[in-house]
């Protein structure tokens with residue numbers, strides 16, 4: 001077997017389709033977000049502005065978060081030294097879980113090394129706890145949910161994106177006595193659209209199903225205390241399992257679920273992705289807890305974030321850019337072709353020092369390749385002006401359509 005030839009073929013396929021991923025090496029500057037340095041492959045450097053990060057509120061440089069992390073490192077060292085089961089459960093992990101349970105007004109929370117792992121581990125474990133479980137999963141759910149549902153070996157039904165009627169038809173077609181779970185997101189991160197949380201909870205009540213929500217792109221940013229869209233809409237109590245991340249708006253790392261004490265105890269006890277891996281370093285847990293606590297009582301950053309997103313959308317729309325606007329903080333500009341999207345992203349970076357990663361298939365459907373901007377409270381008027389004029393110039397340079405407004 002010529003293993004190298006197989007690898008060559010796999011990589012060439014990606015190149016040919018224009019979706020070979022190139023990572024941009026950057027060094028973020030503490031205290032100067034969103035400014036960073038691009039460390040180029042030839043060894044030279046260029047100052048850039050990051051416009052595609054998920055540190056949505058700039059909490060990765062918040063002094064309160066950094067102080068908590070420094071303090072924890074000084075007090076307890078670098079790593080946790082073990083899995084949660086074997087010496088890796090520290091006071092920092094317990095404090096973080098208490099903070100998260102309080103955030104979501106649930107009895108308990110369980111911290112994982114990422115929200116990817118939290119989704120995958122939880123969804124792949126649930127059928128062990130509820131034999132015969134049928135999972136109804138939105139077709140645009142994140143890869144981590146898809147993977148968890150795929151791996152669990154149980155029954156699954158994929159319903160059309162945000163389509164309550166399609167979900168109803170699928171629920172009606174199944175055994176009324178079978179255990180069921182409806183899995184969805186509050187904000188779908190590529191289009192920035194919201195899940196119909198209330199309608200899905202109503203269906204869950206009607207059909208006796210559990211509800212599972214991924215609030216990864218909403219925690220910290222929506223709701224009076226930053227618990228997400230379900231909190232904003234007064235629906236948090238209707239969700240059985242809430243999944244979130246500490247890596248985006250909270251600016252640190254790690255994921256979690258918040259649920260009843262029994263649910264958390266069962267997942268803790270049965271999920272390999274929770275049990276058989278080293279727990280987060282205490283300093284990460286300390287920084288995340290400080291960030292969650294900070295954002296519970298500081299809504300100003302959330303308000304500024306929404307304001308910045310609204311301004312950017314308005315300005316890009318004013319130029320006739322084909323943006324998708326569902327009223328969330330995410331600003332996708334559709335290019336519709338992987339090669340053009342990559343080229344635009346390259347030109348933005350090289351000629352204007354603006355970093356926006358191209359988003360291609362399979363992250364988004366073919367033909368909807370895009371640039372996805374993530375404005376934040378740390379993007380000031382100077383950064384916004386630079387971005388808007390660069391987009392205007394490049395759109396003309398590439399003779400791209402100033403399409404009708406979408407969404």
Ligand SMILES: Cc1ncc(COP(=O)(O)O)c(C=O)c1O
Nearest residue numbers: 114115116142189216245247255
């Ligand atoms: C919807 C959604 N869920 C889960 C995750 C995974 O989060 P984490 O980065 O904490 O693993 C992501 C990451 O991008 C996401 O977009």
